[in-house]
Amino acid sequence: MATLMIDQFLAAAPAEGRAAYEKRWRAIVQEQADFVWRALRRLGLLDADLADAAQQVFLVMARKLSQVKPGAERKFLFQTAFRVASDSRRTRRRQREVPDDLLALHTDERPGPDQDLEARLRRAQLDRILDLMPMELRAVFVLSELEEMTMAEIAAMTGTRPGTVASRLRRARAAFSEQVARLHAQERQKGP
């Protein structure tokens, strides 16, 4: 089936068609914006890059809206967010190495005076641990452990087979446990 590009579609669309399109778009933003924002954050986007990345994800969605089946919006958005986050990670990797010391935090990652210091510190350490995972593992780990999705839901969301999801989740959990053990040892070594 030939797929109409969105601009061609709308150029020929009657006014009521446009209105329906815009209504669908508002509903998508209303229902999915927070999820995309959170997913980008958990896939490794820095706070400073989040707004740009979220905008890019929705621009891609807007251009492909006519091709996305109703009900598949969240899947499409997550997959696009995954690619945006992957590109961002490659850029950051070129700019700096991920330090070995899980306790060491850059000044911009340290908690602010009015924040819950313990939680903010742990969040930064979690990021560091997730940064050490390949993106495919990170995505599955995030969806399973942080978004609390089932393996079937993750398979549908990522467009991969359930067996692949299970395998990746097992590897991701092993990588997470390994880093937690390492962090635990570091903290014990440094003492209170």
Added chain:
Amino acid sequence: MTERSRPVSSQAELAQSLIASARLDEQPVPDAVRHGMLAALGAAGAIGSASVVAGAASGALHRLALVKWLAATVIVGTAGAGVYAVVNHGQSSGLPASRTNEGAPAVGHGQEPPVTLPAATVDEASAAPVLPADEAHNDDASPAEPRGQSRRGATAGTASAGKLDAADVSSLEGEVTTLDRARAALAASDATRALELLTQYEQAFPKGALRPEAMYLRIQALSKSGQRDAARELAARFLAKHPSSPHAAQLQALLSR
């Protein structure tokens, strides 16, 4: 600088506290970003006037790239915010100016968007897996923005059919639209048309905020049309005015040939 957190009694407790810390991510999208998302449909060329649809053929991501380029090199403060408003189709984004600098290097060497997305990722109909096997992960995936000559050619054709209308002339959006048309013509190897559009731009916007971008496009158009001496002369003038432009290295290379 090194910070330490409170020692925990067990690895399990540590793992639990790390996972629990992700709750900090559960915050609503800032209003300004949400407005930008709502406006994305228009910015992508899906909804709007004929001129916007024609301009959108060269891509909303190109437009975003243009904004970043400007923020990095030419426009600061209110002018930069104004251009962002164009992307958001008149809505005040409320985004900090510094945000626009984030991807500047990525767009500094031409017209490619800062982030490339594989067709498989954005093509729902293809049902291609987006999270590939580790071994097969394709770092050089083709971008979402179509590069095919046929699409660009169609764009140039659409652009050449229209003249600048009053709405174009009255706003920054008109500037962006005109330069998008010029860029599309250039991408379709129609340098003559690109030069015509750039002349239209310069006449319509003698004090336009995007004149440096227009100048850069003209250098490219002149070079493509075989007017190398004129291209080199303009490149030298561009570098004198904008020595720290992301395009500087590219133009220096042109001059050194």
